[in-house]
Amino acid sequence: xxxxxxxxxxxxxxxxxxxxxxxxxxxxxxxxxxxxxxxxxxxxxxxxxxxxxxxxxxxxxxxxxxxxxxxxxxxxxxxxxxxxxxxxxxxxxxxxxxxxxxxxxxxxxxxxxxxxxxxxxxxxxxxxxxxxxxxxxxxxxxxxxxxxxxxxxxxxxxxxxxxxxxxxxxxxxxxxxxxxxxxxxxxxxxxxxxxxxxxxxxxxxxxxxxxxxxxxxxxxxxxxxxxxxxxxxxxxxxxxxxxxxxxxxxxxxxxxxxxxxxxxxxxxxxxxxxxxxxxxxxxxxxxxxxxxxxxxxxxxxxxxxxxxxxxxxxxxxxxxxxxxxxxxxxxxxxxxxxxxxxxxxxxxxxxxxxxxxxxxxxxxxxxxxxxxxxxxxxxxxxxxxxxxxxxxxxxxxxxxxxxxxxxxxxxxxxxxxxxxxxxxxxxxxxxxxxxxxxxxxxxxxxxxxxxxxxxxxxxxxxxxxxxxxxxxxxxxxxxxxxxxxxxxxxxxxxxxxxxxxxxxxxxxxxxxxxxxxxxxxx
Amino acid sequence: xxxxxxxxxxxxxxxxxxxxxxxxxxxxxxxxxxxxxxxxxxxxxxxxxxxxxxxxxxxxxxxxxxxxxxxxxxxxxxxxxxxxxxxxxxxxxxxxxxxxxxxxxxxxxxxxxxxxxxxxxxxxxxxxxxxxxxxxxxxxxxxxxxxxxxxxxxxxxxxxxxxxxxxxxxxxxxxxxxxxxxxxxxxxxxxxxxxxxxxxxxxxxxxxxxxxxxxxxxxxxxxxxxxxxxxxxx
Amino acid sequence: xxxxxxxxxxxxxxxxxxxxxxxxxxxxxxxxxxxxxxxxxxxxxxxxxxxxxxxxxxxxxxxxxxxxxxxxxxxxxxxxxxxxxxxxxxxxxxxxxxxxxxxxxxxxxxxxxxxxxxxxxxxxxxxxxxxxxxxxxx
Numbered sequence: 001x002x003x004x005x006x007x008x009x010x011x012x013x014x015x016x017x018x019x020x021x022x023x024x025x026x027x028x029x030x031x032x033x034x035x036x037x038x039x040x041x042x043x044x045x046x047x048x049x050x051x052x053x054x055x056x057x058x059x060x061x062x063x064x065x066x067x068x069x070x071x072x073x074x075x076x077x078x079x080x081x082x083x084x085x086x087x088x089x090x091x092x093x094x095x096x097x098x099x100x101x102x103x104x105x106x107x108x109x110x111x112x113x114x115x116x117x118x119x120x121x122x123x124x125x126x127x128x129x130x131x132x133x134x135x136x137x138x139x140x141x142x143x144x145x146x147x148x149x150x151x152x153x154x155x156x157x158x159x160x161x162x163x164x165x166x167x168x169x170x171x172x173x174x175x176x177x178x179x180x181x182x183x184x185x186x187x188x189x190x191x192x193x194x195x196x197x198x199x200x201x202x203x204x205x206x207x208x209x210x211x212x213x214x215x216x217x218x219x220x221x222x223x224x225x226x227x228x229x230x231x232x233x234x235x236x237x238x239x240x241x242x243x244x245x246x247x248x249x250x251x252x253x254x255x256x257x258x259x260x261x262x263x264x265x266x267x268x269x270x271x272x273x274x275x276x277x278x279x280x281x282x283x284x285x286x287x288x289x290x291x292x293x294x295x296x297x298x299x300x301x302x303x304x305x306x307x308x309x310x311x312x313x314x315x316x317x318x319x320x321x322x323x324x325x326x327x328x329x330x331x332x333x334x335x336x337x338x339x340x341x342x343x344x345x346x347x348x349x350x351x352x353x354x355x356x357x358x359x360x361x362x363x364x365x366x367x368x369x370x371x372x373x374x375x376x377x378x379x380x381x382x383x384x385x386x387x388x389x390x391x392x393x394x395x396x397x398x399x400x401x402x403x404x405x406x407x408x409x410x411x412x413x414x415x416x417x418x419x420x421x422x423x424x425x426x427x428x429x430x431x432x433x434x435x436x437x438x439x440x441x442x443x444x445x446x447x448x449x450x451x452x453x454x455x456x457x458x459x460x461x462x463x464x465x466x467x468x469x470x471x472x473x474x475x476x477x478x479x480x481x482x483x484x485x486x487x488x489x490x491x492x493x494x495x496x497x498x499x500x501x502x503x504x505x506x507x508x509x510x511x512x513x514x515x516x517x518x519x520x521x522x
Numbered sequence: 523x524x525x526x527x528x529x530x531x532x533x534x535x536x537x538x539x540x541x542x543x544x545x546x547x548x549x550x551x552x553x554x555x556x557x558x559x560x561x562x563x564x565x566x567x568x569x570x571x572x573x574x575x576x577x578x579x580x581x582x583x584x585x586x587x588x589x590x591x592x593x594x595x596x597x598x599x600x601x602x603x604x605x606x607x608x609x610x611x612x613x614x615x616x617x618x619x620x621x622x623x624x625x626x627x628x629x630x631x632x633x634x635x636x637x638x639x640x641x642x643x644x645x646x647x648x649x650x651x652x653x654x655x656x657x658x659x660x661x662x663x664x665x666x667x668x669x670x671x672x673x674x675x676x677x678x679x680x681x682x683x684x685x686x687x688x689x690x691x692x693x694x695x696x697x698x699x700x701x702x703x704x705x706x707x708x709x710x711x712x713x714x715x716x717x718x719x720x721x722x723x724x725x726x727x728x729x730x731x732x733x734x735x736x737x738x739x740x741x742x743x744x745x746x747x748x749x750x751x752x753x754x755x756x
Numbered sequence: 757x758x759x760x761x762x763x764x765x766x767x768x769x770x771x772x773x774x775x776x777x778x779x780x781x782x783x784x785x786x787x788x789x790x791x792x793x794x795x796x797x798x799x800x801x802x803x804x805x806x807x808x809x810x811x812x813x814x815x816x817x818x819x820x821x822x823x824x825x826x827x828x829x830x831x832x833x834x835x836x837x838x839x840x841x842x843x844x845x846x847x848x849x850x851x852x853x854x855x856x857x858x859x860x861x862x863x864x865x866x867x868x869x870x871x872x873x874x875x876x877x878x879x880x881x882x883x884x885x886x887x888x889x890x891x892x893x894x
Contacts (some may be wrong), residue, residue, distance in 0.1 A: 079780030084785050084871075100793070457560075476770065485829060489832045491802075492799055496554045512810060530851055570807065573889070574771070
């Protein structure tokens with residue numbers, strides 16, 4: 001370290017070099033703070049481990065030392081140097097890395113940072129099904145107002161419950177009852193969101209209600225869209241074909257049940273446009289039928305059986321009840337001469353089977369209601385299959401690229417009911433976190449347009465994934481720092497070099513690249 | 523806006539052969555927007571030339587400048603400190619800018635870095651399509667808002683030629699037939715009657731062929747008295 | 757200007773840079789010829805950065821962004837890819853071998869890939885030789 005320190009001391013504008021054991025420790029941080037204050041330093045470089053792990057720590061150090069929290073640079077001489085190179089090479093490279101970080105640091109300027117008040121403490125929940133109900137109820141249970149908007153009649157027990165299998169009935173009835181009389185939840189049935197603008201903490205939505213258009217304000221929004229099964233009732237030459245949801249309804253409402261049922265689960269039940277609960281739905285319904293009509297003959301055909309988690313127990317019980325599972329090989333055919341039959345080849349034995357049937361039940365095909373339109377209004381990107389995209393699956397699963405807008409329900413893909421309940425309450429708690437803070441911090445390493453240089457070519461507006469740039473009153477492009485996510489794509493695209501971003505300007509990158517290539521003092 | 527494209531680097535290098543002090547001059551206007559001559563492109567061309575020079579032993583000293591509009595003398599005049607001492611300027615403004623620069627710096631060689639092609643509009647980011655040919659005698663009111671001069675490969679004035687197939691031009695199967703588009707547009711507007719209106723053979727005098735067109739707005743031209751008064755101020 | 761090989765890698769925070777960090781955690785060794793420069797998104801890079809790196813004396817330049825369709829900022833990696841292509845076209849007109857610049861897509865959990873990328877670029881420089889500009893830059 002000493003030779004690195006020696007090299008760095010010799011660089012321009014370096015006032016002080018210190019070798020410390022753990023700059024990121026509390027003691028280390030205090031020492032840095034003290035030195036900065038003692039010597040009235042304006043910026044610092046930390047040569048240590050990855051900025052990915054320690055950026056926040058040093059932002060706090062900068063802030064508490066009286067500096068703008070972005071006035072430092074970290075040279076990664078651990079994960080990308082000491083850990084991966086032989087000792088002498090690592091030392092030489094460390095010199096260059098610190099030199100490069102120093103070159104960049106010299107050119108840093110204080111980044112704009114604002115505290116924007118969260119002016120609306122309400123959450124907008126869009127949707128009328130299971131997820132919407134749970135999300136709304138969670139938000140209001142924390143004491144925050146909810147505006148619940150759905151195109152259908154909200155809190156219609158029948159609509160919510162019989163639409164999806166596996167809904168825990170009692171829990172549900174209670175939640176619905178609670179919501180109906182909850183003063184914190186404003187219910188707008190038969191309504192839809194037609195416009196959505198603003199910033200987290202202060203959104204404005206335009207809602208078309210049965211009584212006309214209404215402007216509402218909210219601090220956060222939750223898109224709790226449910227995928228509902230497409231009705232598929234039909235006949236294949238006199239043999240009735242329905243889907244699992246319709247079968248479930250049949251079991252609840254009728255008293256004469258068909259004797260011989262064949263359920264077919266499509267090969268690609270990998271969760272594309274089909275639900276994830278195909279097998280669970282089949283098993284649940286088959287068991288219900290067996291209870292109502294013990295003599296019924298039920299066969300479930302599929303290329304495999306996916307009974308997630310605890311449903312393995314149901315799968316075993318189903319087999320114990322006499323429900324047959326056929327792992328099919330090849331196509332499944334329906335024949336009518338001599339009575340309707342399903343023809344399938346059993347994969348393990350390769351024996352062709354002929355199963356007489358009174359009713360065929362297919363898996364639900366789920367469709368997301370209104371997703372595309374809402375995605376456009378809320379400016380959430382949609383993937384190739386029309387599902388809304390989440391931001392970071394592992395770290396912020398319910399967030400979208402649009403800060404302050406959260407997702408739950410089937411909006412970003414098919415879910416099991418248990419997963420939906422979990423996600424709805426997670427989305428609600430994320431919304432509540434946002435609503436409960438007095439301020440939101442915005443800014444930092446954001447992009448900024450120099451209006452003098454702007455050609456108003458619209459390139460930045462067209463390319464930004466977050467719609468942060470806009471044309472301001474002076475007719476020039478401007479980046480909304482509350483929306484800018486600091487990716488720098490617009491900086492790269494601007495044909496007039498009118499945009500730079502804090503913490504990664506062209507000059508800084510050039511200084512880093514020059515020092516990286518030529519540095520080291522050899 | 524004016525659409526232009528950069529000349530191939532090899533051609534530019536040939537053009538400036540033998541020169542030493544080179545200025546690359548860009549424009550913030552149309553050419554920046556069609557991604558050919560804005561400050562970024564100036565930087566790119568300059569850097570490319572420097573790399574070429576280093577690699578091929580050329581004694582080139584390259585500097586850069588971009589102005590608001592290279593067709594306006596006020597801005598071109600402001601470039602003086604950058605132009606002074608240069609023996610060639612590569613203008614990557616449109617042909618207009620390059621010529622205005624030459625008028626203001628008669629002793630310095632001004633060479634074009636772009637091929638200016640047409641007046642057009644972006645179809646989508648990065649794709650620019652010619653729309654107007656500057657014929658000086660617009661008939662868009664008769665053709666449902668679609669220019670038969672540049673959007674028809676043959677500049678026909680009264681309907682498609684025999685080569686129009688399935689709404690596409692026989693020159694290129696991806697190019698829509700302008701007259702098909704004209705018909706569809708008039709149909710949508712309920713003005714198919716206009717197709718029957720014969721457009722007589724075009725008067726090409728107001729157009730490209732002939733001397734440079736001069737357009738005068740008499741109310742804006744300074745009177746001799748005004749000019750005299752300004753002389754004191756300028 | 758150093759007399760040693762220098763390869764510059766512009767690595768995005770969530771893709772290339774994270775993969776490089778993971779390679780470190782996994783203690784996988786790779787050549788110290790590579791100097792990583794961190795950018796928030798590969799889409800921040802423009803052709804000028806690549807050209808300037810060569811003028812400073814780099815023997816090769818790569819851009820490491822997130823896997824396609826998995827860019828943390830949606831599609832910055834596609835932008836980067838287009839710009840790397842553009843850089844290649846320019847380098848070709850200038851007379852610098854296009855193999856010296858490359859675009860890679862790597863996920864943050866692919867620690868093993870970062871050293872593989874480094875090996876690839878190092879081997880290209882070995883084959884192509886040092887940058888043709890080296891004799892000129894002082």
